[in-house]
């Protein structure tokens with residue numbers, strides 16, 4: 001049986017004292033590629049009719065495990081190159097075992113690919129991965145004729161018993177718990193015999209920009225996609241083209257670094273932002289990440305933001321305002337925004353993110369507990385948080401194996417001496433070099 005060899009176990013705990021800034025953090029940061037774009041590029045390349053190249057990918061636990069999972073089912077993924085990965089599709093086959101780690105992108109994007117394989121593919125992951133919602137995508141695949149054994153909750157561990165083809169057709173899903181249910185089905189849909197008509201019924205699908213990223217990238221690979229009817233996506237059956245993907249720097253991964261500029265009155269530039277000339281990927285206005293919404297949010301919190309040839313620059317103005325906002329579209333940024341809210345000059349209400357209770361941890365509960373521990377007054381709602389700043393103090397901040405909880409703690413630590421993280425190694429999920437990068441940046445403040 002083909003098994004995953006890349007880092008099968010969760011990283012070991014690594015307690016960490018968050019460095020406190022002594023002056024403005026001013027730096028240009030070069031971050032690796034977007035996690036979400038790298039994941040999609042890997043899947044689309046694996047399903048293509050020829051080889052692909054992925055330039056400037058993210059090399060982190062989520063994408064290493066995704067590559068290993070694809071290798072286990074017959075795709076040649078060469079990740080030896082620092083800046084350039086190569087993917088050579090092959091016949092998809094089991095038996096295989098896939099370790100999803102704690103990655104939503106793997107547990108939701110790979111089972112539909114496994115459904116196209118000939119043979120059984122078993123999926124499991126970190127302890128908390130078993131708690132993340134999977135039911136709707138498992139049910140959708142079953143209704144398309146795919147045989148899946150799953151736990152009674154519909155979640156991990158599960159086994160996909162692929163027959164080598166998926167007929168496809170029409171399916172209704174409630175994707176209010178994660179946009180990744182929709183993205184996962186759409187990414188494999190061109191390879192379904194009849195394609196796919198996917199209709200969402202239920203409360204709104206969160207993280208809409210990630211859905212747009214999925215449809216943009218599908219089209220860039222040659223798929224015919226219609227999303228003109230709200231909550232309905234149609235993907236025609238057809239071949240996907242191998243191509244060169246140029247991955248943009250990770251905007252979500254940049255959030256704590258931007259926050260550092262805002263908290264310390266400094267300036268952080270994210271370099272390598274796509275210029276007008278990057279192949280097929282458009283200029284800054286055409287980024288496949290929600291840069292416009294991020295800029296608007298950071299401005300609302302008091303930052304000055306510019307986007308030009310040198311990159312995306314966020315400057316602290318000495319003012320950090322509380323905000324009332326729905327973070328539904330930028331939900332993965334909630335921990336860092338909540339940390340900023342705890343350091344702001346007035347209260348904030350961050351709503352519209354009930355589904356982040358199903359992220360790497362229950363982020364609403366975790367933020368309420370940990371921000372409360374450092375001294376903020378926090379009210380927990382079903383779908384978000386109210387954060388009232390108070391004088392903050394030293395504390396041990398639990399990270400819950402969640403990279404973005406670690407980012408939130410690091411941001412608080414810039415302004416509050418004595419913040420220690422129970423674990424910083426969890427940042428390896430999306431940026432293994434986070435502790436060194438962050439310490440280097442703060443040391444120069």
Ligand SMILES: O=C(O)C1=C[C@@H](OP(=O)(O)O)[C@@H](O)[C@H](O)C1
Nearest residue numbers: 036178179180206207210331332
């Ligand atoms: O498709 C993707 O790459 C992602 C979609 C979002 O998931 P949810 O819709 O579950 O929030 C986001 O939070 C996650 O970090 C990445």
Ligand SMILES: C=C(OP(=O)(O)O)C(=O)O
Nearest residue numbers: 102103104105332359404
């Ligand atoms: C929600 C996140 O990740 P995942 O892709 O594992 O869902 C995240 O990175 O904030």
